[in-house]
Amino acid sequence: NLPCLSRPQPLFHATTPYDFEQHRLCVVEYKTYQPVDQSAQLAQVALYSYMLKEHIGVPINSAVYSVLPDLRELTFTWDELKNTVHQMIPHKLLQMRQWVNWQQGQPDPPPPTSQSYLCEICPQQTKCQTFFSSADDQADSPEPESTSTDSVSLPRSSRPNGAESGVGTRVVDAHSTVEQKVEVGENVPPNADEIGESLVQTLESFGVGVTYQGAAIGPAFIRVKLKPMPGVKVNSILKLSDDLRVQLGIVSPPMIAPQAGYVSIDLPRPDRQSAYFDRYIQPEDLPPTASTRIAIGVNLEGQLIEADLSDPNTCHFLVGGTTGSGKSEFLRSLLLSLLTRYSPRNLKVALVDPKRVTFPEFETIPWLYTPVAKESDRAIELMDRLVAEMESRYQKFETNKCNDLKSYNQKNLQNTDRLLPRIVCIFDEYADFMAEKETAQALELSIKRLGAMARAAGIHLIIATQRPEAKIVTPIIRSNLPGRVALRTASEADSAIILGGKQSEAAYLLGKGDLLYQSGANLVRLQSLFAPTIELNTKLD
The missing domain is CATH 3.40.50.300 (P-loop containing nucleotide triphosphate hydrolases)
Structure with missing residues (x-):
């Protein structure tokens, strides 16, 4: 075996065993949990094989093994990677070097991490918060600030128990979307509380005690917020989706998810609304240096969620x-x-x-x-x-x-x-x-x-x-x-x-x-825009 390329950590390390089928060395990275960002994981193990190839001059395969929630193997041959990921490594290394040498007043500051929970344990935390504190102010085209909302993320099954779920007041990370507050209009059904109280009674009939905490109303569904009474386990609510489907007479089982301080149950609106395109997006002529944003959908707060294509x-x-x-x-x-x-x-x-x-x-x-x-x-x-x-x-x-x-x-x-x-x-x-x-x-x-x-x-x-x-x-x-x-x-x-x-x-x-949008570790439920007729300004050029 060749020496490990990364510092050994519990169930997280890289080794270089032999691939007997191809008669070739293979870099293997062992992980406890399946990575949230598959592309980042591929880039990491591909970097190891690239370094070894540069050092010993022979092709190296790559593989990632994770054991939770179930055993999973991802393997990539040198031939699969040499024309894709490996071609970007010199460019990426140059980019990182320029980020390290970045000074205030220069354009293109280092981007913020997409995994902000790592900031708490980062050894560069103090330097980052002071040295890069005004990075956004130095950019030539700063992005609009994102707004805080009460929308929540659906939990990921691959996240370990007890780990930070990322559920909070932000829909998605600020660097990857832009949120624009738009009036929803007269589309709020008057019986949201009635639906919530009816749901409480239905759960009580199954011996599950909860209290109604309010409801958030989107174009397609109502998210009822329920707090389990003392002694009631969340799992006792999660396993009732099929029973609720029958009792409530809905086509599909409702989505049920634990959130911060309550359990959410999504029910279809009896008076479903459309999110019309022209109420959320107005014509513009943005400059060539502006970020390129695409509309994804409208959240429970009536905000348009967009994705920035320049974000990894x-x-x-x-x-x-x-x-x-x-x-x-x-x-x-x-x-x-x-x-x-x-x-x-x-x-x-x-x-x-x-x-x-x-x-x-x-x-x-x-x-x-x-x-x-x-x-x-x-x-x-x-x-x-x-x-x-x-x-x-x-x-x-x-x-x-x-x-x-x-x-x-x-x-x-x-x-x-x-x-x-x-x-x-x-x-x-x-x-x-x-x-x-x-x-x-x-x-x-x-x-x-x-x-x-x-x-x-x-x-x-x-x-x-x-x-x-x-x-x-x-x-x-x-x-x-x-x-x-x-x-x-x-x-x-x-x-x-x-x-x-x-x-x-x-x-x-x-x-x-009705859709689920995944950006990094965030998964949110949105309603896509509807554009029956739109006039395009073809004279912009």
Whole structure:
């Protein structure tokens, strides 16, 4: 065995055993719990194999083993990683070196961590809070501050008992979304308290005593807050979902989750409302250095939740949802949230629509990077072109001594001919192209490379499918698509493929835009926007 590459910790260390099947060394990292961010875990173990390859000159495979909540193995050959993750390592190391040398007054400060609970034990905590305290003030285009809300995150089954759940007053981390307070309108049913009290009585009939703590009302569902009486275990409420489904006469079992100080039970609204696009997003013409945000959905507080594509946790997305889930309308509203705020000179969109029904009204817009791809050969050509574009941009960044698209455009603001637009590729019905082996291999190779490397180049993938099967959305594809949106799925297994771990909740969503949004360790329930008719300003360019 070669020496460990990381400092030994209880059930968390890397070793280098021998892969007898391939006659090759293999770096293995052992973890107690399955990682929340698969892509970060892949990058970490890939760094180990990269360092060993540089040191001893032979290819090294990579593997991650976790034992809770069940034994799981992720393996990656050197050949799978050399054209994806490994190509980004020199760039990442350079980026980290520049962060270490960053001084106040300079642009592009180090980004905040997406796992803020680690700050409490970080040895650099004091330095970070003082040295970087005004980092946001130094940025050329500071992000709006996020608002605190009473919305809560659904618990993750892969989180250890007793660990911080991240449930609190913030919907998601400030660096990965922007929250805009928008009036909800006259859509609050007057009988929310009546529904809550009825639920209390139903639980009492099962011998479970609770007190009603109020309700939060969203467009599609009501979240009833109940506090168990002394001596009543939370698990006694969790296991009653099927019984409540029968007693309350609802189509799907209600989502029940422990929260800070209460248990939440989500029930469908009897007078379900739509979240109309034009009430939440107004036309803008944002500059080329502005962050690129996509609309995800509306939370229980009537706030629009958006994802920042420049953030590592939300740079690429996997979207899944069965027939009737609202997937096509979600993709359409997401696309419109880009087109209404970014001009064709600052944004290009690449669309893949094999069923020819998701993007018909967008086929002549000036934002198109290429004509809408509808056949497999056109989809392959598009993805190959995006890979070539990514490589060309990195060459430009190197020449201009820039890290990413934002710093490159910032440097060339006075020379508009050199500005580069951000490119967002929305690939609907990805599974439709996976039947033919050659097509599947070609697309998967391009998606691997783009998923691992394209964020800093300003190229982003949104891969959507009705059938998120394991053989189609492979682990290495999933690891490179950190952002997840699950609309209603056909099965619990499909839900788990999209959200990871054993997250089966998406199988019990209400459909028509009811969704679960995962950003890093946060999982929140939202309602997607609905855009029946939107006029685009095609004269922005």
